[in-house]
Each structure stands twice: as structure tokens, then as C-alpha cells.
Amino acid sequence: MRKQWLSGAALVACLISAPSGAAVAGELATAIVQSAGVGDSASYDGTVEAVRQTVVSAQVAGAVVAIDVKAGDVVKAGQVLARIDAHAAEQSVAASDAQVQSARASLEVATSEFERQKQLFDRKYTSQAALERAQAQFKATQAQVSAQIAQAGAARTQSGFYVVKAPYGGVVAEVPVALGDMAMPGRPLLTLYDPAALRVTAAVPQTAFDGMPAGAAIRIEIPGLSGERRWLVPTRVEWLPTVDPGTHTVQIRLDLPAAAQGVKPGTFARAWLPGQSRAAPRFYVPAGALVRRAEMTGVYVIDANGRPVLRQVRAGRAVGDSVEILTGVSAGERVALDPQAAARAR
Numbered sequence: 001m002r003k004q005w006l007s008g009a010a011l012v013a014c015l016i017s018a019p020s021g022a023a024v025a026g027e028l029a030t031a032i033v034q035s036a037g038v039g040d041s042a043s044y045d046g047t048v049e050a051v052r053q054t055v056v057s058a059q060v061a062g063a064v065v066a067i068d069v070k071a072g073d074v075v076k077a078g079q080v081l082a083r084i085d086a087h088a089a090e091q092s093v094a095a096s097d098a099q100v101q102s103a104r105a106s107l108e109v110a111t112s113e114f115e116r117q118k119q120l121f122d123r124k125y126t127s128q129a130a131l132e133r134a135q136a137q138f139k140a141t142q143a144q145v146s147a148q149i150a151q152a153g154a155a156r157t158q159s160g161f162y163v164v165k166a167p168y169g170g171v172v173a174e175v176p177v178a179l180g181d182m183a184m185p186g187r188p189l190l191t192l193y194d195p196a197a198l199r200v201t202a203a204v205p206q207t208a209f210d211g212m213p214a215g216a217a218i219r220i221e222i223p224g225l226s227g228e229r230r231w232l233v234p235t236r237v238e239w240l241p242t243v244d245p246g247t248h249t250v251q252i253r254l255d256l257p258a259a260a261q262g263v264k265p266g267t268f269a270r271a272w273l274p275g276q277s278r279a280a281p282r283f284y285v286p287a288g289a290l291v292r293r294a295e296m297t298g299v300y301v302i303d304a305n306g307r308p309v310l311r312q313v314r315a316g317r318a319v320g321d322s323v324e325i326l327t328g329v330s331a332g333e334r335v336a337l338d339p340q341a342a343a344r345a346r
Contacts, residue, residue: 044270048263063084068082068083077167096148114137221269235257239251282326
């Protein structure tokens with residue numbers, strides 16, 4: 001979780017850029033570290049995810065004989081994605097069709113016999129019992145034909161499961177199977193998502209959620225984007241109605257607008273929520289003033305004698321050309337803008 005978002009104007013005010021506002025210690029250009037105004041927003045780390053993402057699984061068993069797509073392909077609804085060996089299913093369909101034909105032939109015989117018995121009964125050449133037996137045989141054969149037709153339809157439906165099609169238009173995210181693999185009911189064949197509907201999901205502490213003002217202006221930051229696309233306003237805000245008992249956080253879902261097209265699921269994002277924060281002020285220095293040596297991060301601070309002294313700091317997030325300094329500097333101190341020149345001046 002990253003606390004306190006500063007507006008662009010506040011950040012510009014906290015830095016004095018060279019050469020207009022830079023102090024000079026000898027030949028070194030420096031910037032004065034000033035206390036940045038504290039806003040009333042807090043950020044919470046989140047992840048971009050697809051609103052509609054589907055793991056397409058096999059419904060029948062069989063060897064995978066064809067894979068028509070690969071990861072990254074854009075597919076349309078109903079497009080064939082993969083095929084499973086369906087020879088056994090095709091034979092079952094053929095057998096069912098043959099049984100239907102046999103039942104229909106039996107029905108024709110039963111129908112003729114029933115009609116003959118009715119004519120004989122009308123002429124008093126046969127008994128009532130014989131007519132009823134013919135009628136019962138006719139109805140039984142008729143029911144048998146209906147059953148065989150239904151069974152053949154079920155066999156055709158089953159054979160359709162051997163051709164895996166896209167349930168909707170989207171992008172293939174993953175294909176975890178290869179040709180020759182054995183498909184089993186429930187085994188994932190590929191993952192598909194709809195790139196037109198994305199959202200950011202983040203976990204917010206229960207205390208922050210309880211203090212959220214009504215109609216709060218929530219913003220989304222996607223650090224991987226540049227320029228104005230980095231900051232987005234969600235089209236819809238959804239709070240899940242339960243609290244995680246392990247972390248005591250509430251999940252928030254922020255639907256991304258159309259301006260976020262091209263963002264991939266899994267991308268890091270931040271949800272900026274307004275609140276009543278009492279965090280200490282933050283400080284920023286130009287990114288070029290940082291010194292990174294192995295695991296040490298520092299800046300050259302100008303001491304009382306005007307000499308640059310390397311001081312270890314803990315850096316936070318980057319905002320434009322500046323970097324937030326969490327610990328190591330104080331308001332009013334000066335840092336060298338050119339670390340290499342500062343190292344030589346020591």
C-alpha cells in the first residue's frame with residue numbers, strides 16, 4: 001500500500017529546478033528539499049483483470065488431434081479452437097441412426113397390422129382382443145421410434161463436444177495442451193478473455209472503507225502507461241459485500257474506461273481513494289540526484305560547510321521526473337543534482 005497522492009501542482013512546488021531555483025555549492029547545482037503538501041488520498045496496490053475470462057475445458061475424453069489457435073490470437077464467437085478425436089462418437093451416431101431406421105420399419109409393420117385389424121373388426125372377422133393387441137403393439141412401436149430418435153439426437157449432441165468452439169469473441173490468453181494430449185472432462189484446454197471489459201481489483205483495509213465518504217472521487221493509476229493515459233476514472237465502482245477474515249480487507253472493483261484499451265490482464269495498477277489521512281509529509285528529489293550502488297540508494301546532501309556528503313535514503317515511487325524519498329532527508333536540505341560531480345568534489 002502506498003500512502004498519499006500529490007497533485008502535479010504540489011509536486012512542482014516542492015522541487016526547485018536548476019538553473020532558475022538551484023543553489024550552487026562551489027560548482028555543484030543543487031535543489032532544496034522542501035516539505036510537500038499532504039493530500040487526503042491513499043493508494044492501494046491492485047491488478048488489472050478481465051471481467052469476462054473463461055477457462056475452456058473438455059466435456060469428453062479423447063486425444064487432442066488439432067489446435068487451431070495459439071496464445072495471443074484474436075478469435076470470434078463460435079470459432080473452432082481445438083478438435084478432439086471423435087471416431088468413436090461418429091460410430092455411435094451411425095449406430096443410433098441405424099436403430100432409428102429399424103424402429104421406423106417396425107412402426108410401418110405395426111401400423112399396417114393395426115389398420116388391418118380395424119378393418120377385420122369392423123366386418124366382424126376378428127375379436128376385440130385381437131384389435132387391442134394390434135393397437136398396443138402399434139403404440140409400443142411408436143414409442144420405441146421416439147426413444148430411438150431422442151437417443152440419436154443425444155449421440156449427435158455428444159459428437160459436437162469433440163469440436164471446441166469459442167463461447168464469445170476475445171483473445172486467447174493461454175493454451176496449456178499440445179497435440180496428442182489426452183483431453184478429459186474438466187481438463188482445461190485454453191483460456192480466453194474479453195479485452196473490451198477490464199477492471200482493477202484491489203484490497204482496501206476495512207478501516208479505510210468504513211471512513212469512505214459518499215460519492216468519493218476514486219481514480220486509477222496504471223504506472224505502465226505514459227502521459228494522460230496513466231490516470232483514469234473508473235466507469236463503475238463495486239465494493240464486495242464481505243470482509244476477508246484473514247486480512248480484514250474489503251475488495252474493490254473498478255471498471256476501466258475505453259481509454260485503457262491495450263492494457264493486459266495481470267498489469268500492476270493502483271486504486272487512489274480519498275480519505276482522512278494523517279500521514280507525515282513526503283519529500284521528492286529529481287530522479288537524477290539518486291545514487292544507486294549495489295543494494296544502497298543515496299543522495300549527496302550538502303552539509304553546513306558546503307561539501308557534498310553521500311547519505312543513504314529509502315526511495316519510494318517515481319512521479320514523472322522525480323522520486324519520492326521516504327526516509328533520509330529533511331525539509332530545507334540541499335541535494336546535488338549531479339552525483340558524479342558531487343563525488344569528484346568530495
